[in-house]
Amino acid sequence: MTTKLFGEPVQRREDPRLLTGRGLYLDDLAPGALQAAFVRSPHAHARIRDIDVSAAIEVDGLVAIYTWEDLPGALAEPLPLLIPHPALTHGRTAYPLAREIVRHVGEPVVMVVARDRYLAEDACALIEVDYEILKPVVGVEEAAQSAQLVHADVPGNVGAHLVQEVPSAAGLGAREAIDAAPHTLAFRLDIERSASMPLEGRGVHARWDADDRSLRVHSSTQTSTSVRMAIAAKLGLPLPKVEVVAPDVGGGFGVKIVHPWPEEILVPWAAITLGQEVKWTEDRREHFVSSAHERAQVQSVRVGFDDEGRILGLDVEILHDHGAYTPYGIIVPIITSTQLLGPYRIGAYRVEFSSIYTNTVQVTPYRxxxxxxxxxxxxxxxxxxxxxxxxxxxxxxxxxxxxxxxxxxxxxxxxxxxxxxxxxxxxxxxxxxxxxxxxxxxxxxxxxxxxxxxxxxxxxxxxxxxxGTGVGPYEGGHVQVTSDGRVHVSTGLTSQGQGHETVFAQIAAAELGVPLERVSVVTGDTRRFGYAVGTFASRAAVMSGNAIALACRKVREKALRIAAEALEADPRDLEIVDGEVRVVGAPGSAIPLATVAVLSNPLRYAFDAEAARATQFAGASSFDRPPVAEGEEPGLEGRDYYSPIxxxxxxxxxxxxxxxxxxxxxxxxxxxxxxxxxxxxxxxxxxxxxxxxxxxxxxxxxxxxxxxxxxxxxxxxxxxxxxxxxxxxxxxxxxxxxxxxxxxxxxxxxxxxxxxxxxxxxxxxxxxxxxxxxxxxxxxxxxxxxxxxxxxxxxxx
Ligand code: MCN
Missing domain, CATH: 3.30.365.10 (Aldehyde oxidase/xanthine dehydrogenase, molybdopterin binding domain)
Structure with missing residues (x-):
């Protein structure tokens, strides 16, 4: 690192924009787009007998009404189960629009598209869904013992069951170690259900270009690249024909990592089907009953310890309330059960969890x-x-x-x-x-x-x-120095307020030895960077931070190679300070990074008169440019990925x-x-x-x-x-x-x-x-x- 930027409390550069109302959030986009609204189940458990839309179709300004029956191909299938696990023997996900059964209040049943949201809501109110009410199962302990099933084919409502055990150094199992300990205690600990409440709810906007047969989607998401893959797969589109951009995102806190949300594929599908822009913005009530919750665990502990309080054996049984579906697998109870040991060395440990379905909103990770x-x-x-x-x-x-x-x-x-x-x-x-x-x-x-x-x-x-932070599998960074000396950094993961524009610029500026003001950062735009995992699990700094640093190091090496030739010096004798490549100890012998960028791309001489004059190519035709050196690519740019062990x-x-x-x-x-x-x-x-x-x-x-x-x-x-x-x-x-x-x-x-x-x-x-x-x-x-x-x-x- 050549400058002190890394580790400095630099002011957040995104704040002036965000704090003065100049942020661009999902609902700021496309004010003229058609609007979607959803009829959602008022019952926790019911069979849909009939859906009568006859009154709704009379609403002036109504454009379309869709139920599950209307969905084509893969769109009619259940949503993906994103993180399968061998212990999740009965994973279940919802259909984008309910098919026959609803399993929690708030489950989407009908999508309505209209000229504006008011009209769409009016039409929703006129749609008559005839439900046969089934007995719901509420409360994790009740569900674990109930004969009533959330999913008819999931016995005991048990989606997953997992036991992990680490014996003591002497080979005792946790229960044996507890029984043999001088002191034992047993108690129960409950955490109730809560949820992330970002200021901005979920939302999606889609525009179909019929000539190019391409789709442009904006989503208030934590995972734009995965949303893109999900849309392409569900709608049968070639991946290069789908772009997903996360605009400014007003908080996520985990709930926006689920992908695709039903609305995230239904709205683009409606945009294609109708040939018009369509948008949906979640309201607060929808956020409460139609997104995801978390916490919700009952934990029974037995512990054995010695006179100093050292834990000799710990046995924890967890009942995890999963709500109605498992789109994100069983990641929450797995994290609880594996991170429970904290900073401690525990003699012997056993943890067992059962993940139980209930007729409530699904549970997925929350901060x-x-x-x-x-x-x-x-x-x-x-x-x-x-x-x-x-x-x-x-x-x-x-x-x-x-x-x-x-x-x-x-x-x-x-x-x-x-x-x-x-x-x-x-x-x-x-x-x-x-x-x-x-x-x-x-x-x-x-x-x-x-x-x-x-x-x-x-x-x-x-x-x-x-x-545990900075989980893989990978994240990437792309860094480009243009002939004006500016540095453009992009990474595929998204930002929801964490200050990535600032920290990633700090990393790039420090690695490349350029002033911070010259660095710009783009995140969450699949047009700029297509391969990414997303922002969750406190991973962006570790993953994209390191990927950007590695990409900068590639660019730096290339800049030194090119500058060494121009300065007739050995690259090992060069450093980059304040946006200039200098010969160490000879500050007079220097070349701006901007010029190095010009030198890296022979065609640039055509557009940069000064560089052309300085390098005797003024007036030469575009075919007379010097060749790109063997083994190099044109341009002062680099891409790298970081994938942790x-x-x-x-x-x-x-x-x-x-x-x-x-x-x-x-x-x-x-x-x-x-x-x-x-x-x-x-x-x-x-x-x-x-x-x-x-x-x-x-x-x-x-x-x-x-x-x-x-x-x-x-x-x-x-x-x-x-x-x-x-x-x-x-x-x-x-x-x-x-x-x-x-x-x-x-x-x-x-x-x-x-x-x-x-x-x-x-x-x-x-x-x-x-x-x-x-x-x-x-x-x-x-x-x-x-x-x-x-x-x-x-x-x-
Ligand atoms: N950072 C740093 N030095 C480190 C580690 C981190 O300067 N050694 C900085 C990072 O560069 C980044 C911030 O701290 O600007 C958080 O970094 P990181 O721990 O990598 O977390 P992510 O950027 O991956 O953010 C995800 C994390 C999660 S999982 C949730 S949930 C959450 C959170 O961040 N949601 C948020 N913080 C949030 N903050 C806002 N404003 N909004 C959300 O939705």
Whole structure:
């Protein structure tokens, strides 16, 4: 690296555009397009007997009505199951429009296209669907025991069942190790159902070019290349004839990785069929009942430990509520079950999960993806052990830590990518030291006693986690220097607010030795970069960051080769500084990168008079240009891919101080501290922003956000009037410290950061409330009224 840009808190260059209303989101596009709307099931489980559209077709401005019967070829088949797994013996996905049976409230049944959304909604309201109501199955424990089936051919509603077991060094199974341990505990931990709530919902717009027979799609997606492949496959189009662009995306948080969403293939199909532009923008109610939820797990723990709190055996059984379908496989419970061990060396471990269908909205990854549940499980276990032993909660954790000299550390499990789960680097004791210092852990008992003397109840909580980030299989980067000296970077993955325009420019500017202002970045546009996986699993920095760095290194080498010839120097004696290739130690001997770009492409002399004069080609015909050197390609550009051998493991520790109101049981977070390690930081300010945003989401998950279903499968709080989220007033100031243990697995030494903030928050807040109240908190989120009830039920209160 030649400049200091890497690691600097550079201001986000996308912010002036996004914060002054100049962002271009899906609904800003094509205002004149036809609009789609959907009739969605009002029942959680029903058979469709008949669909009567006779009244709807009278609506003035109606263009088309489609049901499943109208869908051709592959479009009429169930949506793809994106991540199959051998344990998912009964994976099921929905049809784009319901075929005969609906399995949750909100499932799309009819698509209507009209001149505008109002008319489309009017027509939807006039469509009569005759349903035979079937008994729904709601609640994961009920579904696991019910004779009533969500899918008639899935016995016991069990989609998947998986057991992983790692015996102790002495060969004891987890259950044997627990039985032989000096202390044992058993308890149950629940996390309720929640969901990502990006400001902008899903949305898609499609335009068919009948002359070129090509399709241009905009989608508010986290995976534009995969959406493109799905559309091409489902609509039978050649891949090069389909382009997908993610415009500015107003948040995704996981829900926009599912692909294709039914609307993402139905709207393009309607655009082709009608020969007109068609658009659909999700409304908030649709987001609640027709996208995806997460969390929703019941976890039963048995643990055996010694007098120091070291865990000798851990046995966890998980009931995972999958909702009605499994489009994203069983990635959530797999992540919970494999990431549960956190920063700890556990004697023997056994985890078993069953993934259960219910007549509710499907469950797919939401920021953190199974890890908040895992951390809640492990960190509550640590607290229970500490309480049992009368030990300090931080000390119990420290007694179990993997030590810095033990990396790479093999947890003996198979990770979500099918590879062994091996931690690459970290320093957990140092993280804990930093955290204790930051929050004032050792001074807290004094603070608590003083508060108690004033009649105030305060408590401190702690939570640690390890997070697999930067999962493969690959990501790519393309870098081009043009003859004006500008650097154009593109990568196929998309951005939803993470600041990629800034960080990828920082990487390119640092690698190429050019000023940051000269670098522009394009993401999520299949016209610019066709091969990509997408933005999820905190992978963009590791994957595209390294791919872009590798592409820059190719470009740099080429620039040095070309400049060496022009400067009559050895490439090894050259450096690039401030956009100039210089002979080291002889600053007068230099050539701008812009000129190197001209030299790289003989035809450029025709368009760059100065370069032509300087190189004696002024006035020469286009055939008189010098040849491209053997083995080179014209142009100063390069493309490279990064494909990791396995995931990197970021880590962190959070602590919070809360106060609970003695009368109203209101819970206030007084302080929140984070120590975070995502390897080398590209931009510490952006990482802090990501962490703060994650903590805010975590506070929502800990204290406010839960989906409330009734026994009929109706979501009772499907609006922002009833689904509580924290405002800025409820989110504490987050005090952050960074630790940088570089990953040895990738050239930039990076680990991911995008989900970290949300992961331990429920565990930390539960720990702090428990400390303040002396009452067990084994279920999250917790509201004041629930805390009030717990107080009343607590013995002696
Ligand atoms: N970064 C860095 N140095 C590191 C690691 C990361 O400077 N060592 C920077 C990255 O360059 C990037 C940001 O931090 O700008 C997050 O990087 P990364 O961890 O790679 O995460 P992704 O970019 O892949 O983003 C995905 C992640 C996930 S999985 C969810 S969910 C999520 C999140 O990011 N959704 C978000 N953050 C979000 N932020 C916003 N505003 N909106 C969302 O929908």
């Amino acid at each position: 953190g993806a199974g890890r908040p549940q895992a951390v809640f499980c492990m960190e509550r276990t640590m607290d229970h052990i500490a309480e049992h032993l009368g030990a300090d909660r931080a000390a119990v954790r420290a007694a179990n830590f993997i030590q810095p000299d033990e990396f790479p550390y093999d947890q003996g499990l198979i990770f979500q990518d099918g590879r062994p789960l091996i931690y690459d680097s970290g320093d957990y004791p140092e993280s804990l030291r930093l955290l204790k210092e930051l929050i004032g852990w050792d001074d807290f008992p004094g603070l608590k006693a003083r508060a108690a003397a004033e009649g105030r109840a305060i408590g401190i909580g702690i939570g640690c986690y390890v997070e 396995r995931s990197t493991f970021a880590s962190g520790m959070h602590a919070a101080i809360v106060e609970t109101d003695p009368l109203t049981a209101e819970i206030r977070i007084l302080r929140y501290a984070v120590v975070h390690d995502c390897g080398n930081l590209i931009n510490p300010m952006i990482v802090e922003g990501q962490i703060h945003g994650g903590v805010a989401q975590g506070v929502g998950g800990a204290l406010y956000e839960k989906m409330v279903y009734d026994g009929h499968g109706q979501l009772l709080n499907a609006s922002f009037m009833d689904f509580l989220m924290p405002y800025a007033t409820e989110v504490p100031l987050v005090e952050t410290a960074h630790l940088e243990t570089p990953s040895p697995l990738n050239p930039l030494g990076i680990k991911g950061a995008g989900e970290a903030g949300v992961i331990p928050v429920s565990a930390v807040i539960a720990s702090a409330i428990e400390d303040a109240e002396g009452i067990r908190i084994d279920k999250m989120p917790i509201s004041p009224s629930e805390l009030f009830d717990l107080r009343r039920a607590a013995p002696g209160r």
